Amino acid sequence: MKRAAWAHLRLSALEHNLRRVREMAPGRQVMAVIKAEAYGHGLMRVADVLAPMADGFAVSCMDEADALRGAGFRLPLLVMQGFKNERELRQAAHQEIAVVAHDETQLRLLETTPLSNSLKVWLKLDTGMGRLGFPTQRAAAVYGGLQRCAQVMQPPVWMTHLACADEPERPENTAQLERFEAATEGLPGLRSLANSAAILSLPRSHGDWVRPGIMLYGASPLADRDPARHGLERVMHLQAPLVAIQDRAMGDTVGYGATFQCTRPTRVGVVAIGYADGYPRHVPNGTPVMVRGRRAPLIGRVSMDMITVDLTDHPQAAVGDPVTLWGEGLPVDEIAAAAETISYDLLCAVADRVQVTSQS
Incomplete structure (x- = not known):
């Protein structure tokens, strides 16, 4: 049953905001984050609009990625919480869905699970978020372990998540960037660090892939709470x-x-x-x-x-x-x-x- 209240979505603003991402992070690939029903805007609706413009879609879980594949979206997909078990790992490989690996258990499954297709893996390092990710001092060892996984595409994409990017002057941002750079120095693979806040305020973090989320929907990721200041349009x-x-x-x-x-x-x-x-x-x-x-x-x-x-x-x-x-x-x-x-x-x-x- 529907109520009298309504949410009107201006889809052209999604396109505008993604263009702003490309203007602020020129030359970078854009992994548009559309998890959680595209931040409440509708997963399929937003995917339809952004698919011609984005380089890939990031979602939270395999069910979201499976729904997108089932709806016919063929561009790269990334499951940011990775796979939880052997069944999800097989599903990701079968549907050509990239996964984030952030835990030793996942590495063991990658080594021991026969897969129908080669799998793209993003390796997540914990540089200060204190949530998911391998310790930075384990980066080289984790990479070595991944090389032993014959069914994993090489090289991986290295990623981390910034805890304080919404307050760009915080020293934690510089500390995380330095830890990530030191941990991945000399290791093959692309880099991905920047969420919406970092795209706007920390150009050093832009790496190879940026991961815009809230800014796509016209809201501010920064503590100043002023999306218009950054040329974003509300959706x-x-x-x-x-x-x-x-x-x-x-x-x-x-x-x-x-x-x-x-x-x-x-x-x-x-x-x-x-x-x-x-x-x-x-x-x-x-x-x-x-x-x-x-x-x-x-x-x-x-x-x-x-x-x-x-x-x-x-x-x-x-x-x-x-x-x-x-x-x-x-x-x-x-x-x-x-x-x-x-x-x-x-x-x-x-x-x-x-x-x-x-x-x-």
């Missing part, structure tokens, strides 16, 4: 209808917990969207929405299916008007900041019950 415009307007007296409270009390006679608008649709529950009073091109503040707690907004200064607002939660004139990064989270969280959280429309 998603989230809206919901105004379904009621009520007059409340000074002193009246609004919503669960009576967290908002009217300090004047207040015209309260009720909008048909809530946390079950993916709108963040913990945004505070005053978080902006857009009504007829002007901002209005949210008042009261976000409910499962509704929010309430102060329309006292919007006398022309009427039931049926579309209310913008984020999009044109109201960056998703701003709403994420109000919710004390990041735009990735909000975009990925948009629920299936929200209607989706798109235009080229």
Whole structure:
């Protein structure tokens, strides 16, 4: 069942943002990251748009890669969490899907599992993220082990992930780059380090393959939260209808917990969207929405299916008007900041019950 709320996607912005990636990282190959339903924008929809422009697609798991192959996408695919077992390893080789290897168990499977096709492998080093990856001091030994795997294409692509690229002045960035460069010096293979934030702010990290994610969708990966500054265009415009307007007296409270009390006679608008649709529950009073091109503040707690907004200064607002939660004139990064989270969280959280429309 679909709700009255809708997410409108401007697909030309995806193309624009990928062109911006190429402008900022000239000469590099682009592995467009479309995991998590393309950050909430729809895996197949985004793949259709970007396939003619990208050099490959990166996803999180084998199921995502399998779905893309099943839909007919033949460009290079990379599973960033790699394979979990022998079955997934065989599947990757059969469907010509590249995998990230980050663990000794995976190396042992690569040595012992007969495969139907040769397999492309990216080797991940942990240079400071503290999550997945081989220790940098093991790089040469890991490469030696991979050379013993007759069914693995040589050489690998070397990769790492930057923990603090969204704050480019942090010393951890330089430290990670230096560790990666030292660990891979003299070892054959291409290099991949840069996520969206590093593409924008750390040209030293660009290597051979860049891996843009959030910037493709027009949101900022940097702490300044200003995508327009980097020439990015928003893709998603989230809206919901105004379904009621009520007059409340000074002193009246609004919503669960009576967290908002009217300090004047207040015209309260009720909008048909809530946390079950993916709108963040913990945004505070005053978080902006857009009504007829002007901002209005949210008042009261976000409910499962509704929010309430102060329309006292919007006398022309009427039931049926579309209310913008984020999009044109109201960056998703701003709403994420109000919710004390990041735009990735909000975009990925948009629920299936929200209607989706798109235009080229």
